[in-house]
Amino acid sequence: MLLNASEMSRLVRTILSFWSTSLATEFEYKLNFLIELISTIGNLIGSIFILSLFYNDGHTLGGWTWSSALVVLGMYTILEGFTTIFLQPNLSRIVRHVQNGTLDFVLLKPVSSQLWLSFRLFSPWGFPSLLCGVCLIIYGSIKNETQFFSSSFLISSLLVFSSLIILYNIWFMLATTSIWFVKVWNVNEVLRSTLVAGRYPISAYPPILRVIFTFVLPIAFLTTIPAQGILGIASIDWIIGALSITLFSLFCSINLWRYALRFYTSASS
Amino acid sequence: MPLITTQNLSKSFLVGDKRPGLKGTLKHFVSRKTRLINAVNNISIEIDQGEMVGFIGPNGAGKTTTLKMLCGLIHPTNGHLNVAGYVPQRRQHDFLKKITLVMGQKQQLIWDLPPLDSLKVNAAVYGLSNEEAQRRIEELSEMLDLGDELTCPVRKLSLGQRMKAELLASLLHRPSILFLDEPTLGLDVNAQVRVREFISNYNNSFGATILLTSHYMGDITSLCKRVILIHDGTLFYDGMLEDLITKLSPCRSVRLELTEPQPVERFLPFGEVVHHQKYLVRLLIPRAKLTSSLATLINSCSVKDLEVSDPPIEKLIGDLFKSGQTPL
Numbered sequence: 001m002l003l004n005a006s007e008m009s010r011l012v013r014t015i016l017s018f019w020s021t022s023l024a025t026e027f028e029y030k031l032n033f034l035i036e037l038i039s040t041i042g043n044l045i046g047s048i049f050i051l052s053l054f055y056n057d058g059h060t061l062g063g064w065t066w067s068s069a070l071v072v073l074g075m076y077t078i079l080e081g082f083t084t085i086f087l088q089p090n091l092s093r094i095v096r097h098v099q100n101g102t103l104d105f106v107l108l109k110p111v112s113s114q115l116w117l118s119f120r121l122f123s124p125w126g127f128p129s130l131l132c133g134v135c136l137i138i139y140g141s142i143k144n145e146t147q148f149f150s151s152s153f154l155i156s157s158l159l160v161f162s163s164l165i166i167l168y169n170i171w172f173m174l175a176t177t178s179i180w181f182v183k184v185w186n187v188n189e190v191l192r193s194t195l196v197a198g199r200y201p202i203s204a205y206p207p208i209l210r211v212i213f214t215f216v217l218p219i220a221f222l223t224t225i226p227a228q229g230i231l232g233i234a235s236i237d238w239i240i241g242a243l244s245i246t247l248f249s250l251f252c253s254i255n256l257w258r259y260a261l262r263f264y265t266s267a268s269s
Numbered sequence: 270m271p272l273i274t275t276q277n278l279s280k281s282f283l284v285g286d287k288r289p290g291l292k293g294t295l296k297h298f299v300s301r302k303t304r305l306i307n308a309v310n311n312i313s314i315e316i317d318q319g320e321m322v323g324f325i326g327p328n329g330a331g332k333t334t335t336l337k338m339l340c341g342l343i344h345p346t347n348g349h350l351n352v353a354g355y356v357p358q359r360r361q362h363d364f365l366k367k368i369t370l371v372m373g374q375k376q377q378l379i380w381d382l383p384p385l386d387s388l389k390v391n392a393a394v395y396g397l398s399n400e401e402a403q404r405r406i407e408e409l410s411e412m413l414d415l416g417d418e419l420t421c422p423v424r425k426l427s428l429g430q431r432m433k434a435e436l437l438a439s440l441l442h443r444p445s446i447l448f449l450d451e452p453t454l455g456l457d458v459n460a461q462v463r464v465r466e467f468i469s470n471y472n473n474s475f476g477a478t479i480l481l482t483s484h485y486m487g488d489i490t491s492l493c494k495r496v497i498l499i500h501d502g503t504l505f506y507d508g509m510l511e512d513l514i515t516k517l518s519p520c521r522s523v524r525l526e527l528t529e530p531q532p533v534e535r536f537l538p539f540g541e542v543v544h545h546q547k548y549l550v551r552l553l554i555p556r557a558k559l560t561s562s563l564a565t566l567i568n569s570c571s572v573k574d575l576e577v578s579d580p581p582i583e584k585l586i587g588d589l590f591k592s593g594q595t596p597l
Contacts, residue, residue: 006396010393010394010396013393013396014390014393014394016393017389017390017392017393017394018390020389021379021382021386021387021389021390024382024386025379025381025382100375101375102375102376102377104337104340104342104370104372104375105375105377107341107342107360108340108341108342108360108365108368108369108370109365109394110362110363110365110366110394110395111362111394262344264342264343265282265343266337266342266343
């Protein structure tokens with residue numbers, strides 16, 4: 001559905017007002033600010049240290065050199081940042097909305113409820129991860145002598161973008177199930193733990209896990225394939241596969257949400 | 270043409286059926302038993318534009334479920350709905366801009382921020398320009414007697430202040446149809462009166478159609494001429510509040526204070542004598558005979574003081590539901 005100019009400006013204003021109030025809420029609690037910042041930096045140092053352990057005696061991981069594996073870690077760190085900024089605060093909130101019946105207020109607003117629930121909150125604490133992820137990718141690419149602004153730049157940007165969309169869709173679909181099952185916190189936790197596997201190239205895992213991480217939980221499309229795209233070594237089949245999964249998952253998440261709302265009973269008063 | 274129409278509206282839910290205790294919990298976890306609850310049964314009503322209608326019934330009667338179906342939040346199991354020409358459950362944006370739902374027990378304001386921040390979000394959501402939003406905030410905050418509260422974090426506000434701010438947030442887009450679900454819940458008497466006055470003013474100023482549920486009969490009697498009574502999901506009564514009182518209580522209570530004692534036989538021809546003391550008599554006189562009876566009593570019984578009243582509406586309706594009568 002195409003939006004006209006005034007609808008588009010209303011949408012942009014709405015999202016900006018969402019984020020400004022979200023930021024204001026975060027800054028209400030000063031100590032929390034400090035704790036989140038320390039936790040982000042600590043996580044990042046830990047990730048680089050673990051990766052370095054695999055390489056400090058000259059080994060390679062699944063055929064990936066240290067510098068190219070850094071690009072995979074960079075992708076993972078970007079996804080971590082994206083999760084902290086949008087997915088964790090918003091999609092975890094859906095469960096609470098369903099439990100408390102406050103989803104009513106969202107459904108009564110003249111904006112897409114999926115858009116509201118996905119972008120209502122904004123946590124700035126994911127930005128250090130996002131920035132570090134980008135730095136790792138740039139560093140790894142330079143070490144690999146990748147031509148950054150070549151023709152593959154568009155493809156690699158597209159693959160990075162599609163990995164964000166795929167991750168979002170998986171989270172959103174899981175959160176949608178709360179309409180039926182109400183409490184689905186654990187599913188989100190399991191998902192986040194599983195995604196940790198995306199820190200390392202998919203070829204570093206045994207064959208059975210490779211199949212699972214490609215066709216069941218598409219972790220390969222979240223980090224390894226975008227990293228291959230950035231390094232200019234992604235095959236056309238995988239690129240088409242990644243884009244198809246992106247569109248398919250988007251289609252599923254939109255329609256699952258619409259379908260689920262037919263079963264929404266709202267919490268009792 | 271009515272603004273709101275429902276025809277044979279019904280809603281049933283499947284709810285868990287669990288026995289208490291650990292054994293019951295484990296049994297429920299392994300094999301979940303459910304049962305069907307008919308929350309709303311074949312309700313057909315029509316509400317005209319600008320009407321203020323009281324929607325009353327005991328807890329679990331189906332009031333909130335009906336309101337939520339009218340808003341489009343939940344889909345009816347059966348029946349037809351039409352609100353301002355829209356099918357509510359489609360939740361088209363034009364429809365949502367015309368309505369609002371205020372729930373006394375739930376809040377939409379951002380807890381950690383002042384109400385003004387939530388109002389800013391609502392203004393953007395409803396596409397109001399900054400100037401228009403500011404103008405409406407000033408207008409509504411004046412009607413609601415809100416000032417510094419708008420810049421104080423919501424968590425620091427009293428329940429009454431919070432409810433007024435909730436009303437402001439719910440009405441910023443100036444809806445023409447208001448679904449108010451216990452808007453005075455938990456408020457003290459003064460705050461209740463102020464909220465009632467505001468609702469009445471809003472109705473007068475903007476010609477809004479209002480469907481109000483409340484367990485405080487004061488809200489209903491002071492705001493609504495028409496009431497809809499619902500019990501166990503079934504429509505019990507739909508009509509004027511005055512007619513309902515007449516139906517439920519065909520007599521009025523008359524209290525007489527006398528200057529000279531009179532025998533009880535003097536009063537028997539007028540109606541039922543509820544209480545008789547030396548100088549104090551309480552009678553139940555049929556409404557049709559009230560004026561003539563009072564005139565005769567004043568002329569013949571040396572009356573010092575006189576008071577005519579209706580039994581409390583809460584009691585009348587409570588008795589009606591308890592008696593398990595068929596719909597009126």
